[in-house]
Amino acid sequence: MESSASAPRGHGALRAAFKASVPVLLGYVTIGIAFGLLLVKSGQPWWLAPLMGVVVFAGAAQFLSVGLLASGAGIAQIALVTFLINARHMVYGLSLLDRYASCKRWKAYLVYALTDETYGILTTVEPPAGADRESFYAAVSALDQSYWVLGSAIGALIGAALPFDSKGIEFALTALFIVLLIEQMRSVRRAAPYVVATIATGGALLLVGPANFLVVAILASVLGILPFRKALS
């Protein structure tokens, strides 16, 4: 695309992207603050929080890694957990294949920065008439990432600077999972996945204990749901 013509249209795309991303601004900054606080309170330096927002940029996996890093879990185990938590992103990409097919300049960045929330915006909000689509997609993605990095840094700096009694702040992670589970229950109204996952969790806790149950439970539930494929479709 020619830069002379895309400059004013790119500006319109940025304004529209900011408007579309305001809900994510509130969410990412506050949840980023919680993440930064948790990470610093687990003994890591403050700058690791924003650095992870750039290197990893995946909220649920970053939250889970706090405990794994603190307990010295193996890098292979951390990588496997990250894969299992982020495997859902493969699905997001599938439904954006057409939308991103015409993108060139920002395509690599768009793929790298595809989070749940950015996916949510890009699949529900249309760029304004006349605005450059690719600029709009890139602006939404970059704004969302900047909110996450900013929130993480704020939380980590607060945690490092103020010796306030933050005992119990880690419950924010449990709360986040409960919220996400309720959202899943609203959209997937079948009993099988919840029952299979509960049995898999119980079995994994009994078999390998609380320290290593996560990977075993996820793998067992994926295998356990396969026999229900016919019944569920």
Add this chain to the structure above:
Amino acid sequence: MNPYVLGAILAMGAVTLLCRATPFLFFMRRRPPAVVDFLQVYIPPMIMTILVLGSYKALSFASAPYGIPELAAGLCVAALHLWKRNTLVSIFGGTALYMLLIRVL
């Protein structure tokens, strides 16, 4: 920087990027197999169930405060979310209740 932490976050970043790039690398021209369509729907609810149950795995009902702060705060999160459906209100309300309960019980 601690080489263990550096290695861990580089691995996490590489795996995350791999997950995000997979469909663009492999399914530009052909449809993914049907089992992918099935798993994409059912893996997320299973993972969330595991993560919620996992959060409660260390709960002790045998000694004070008998897991009351965790259970009450979890119910608070669920109730707030069913009522307001505002993620921030649900998370902050439940966490505030938890931080209060572990100090007073």
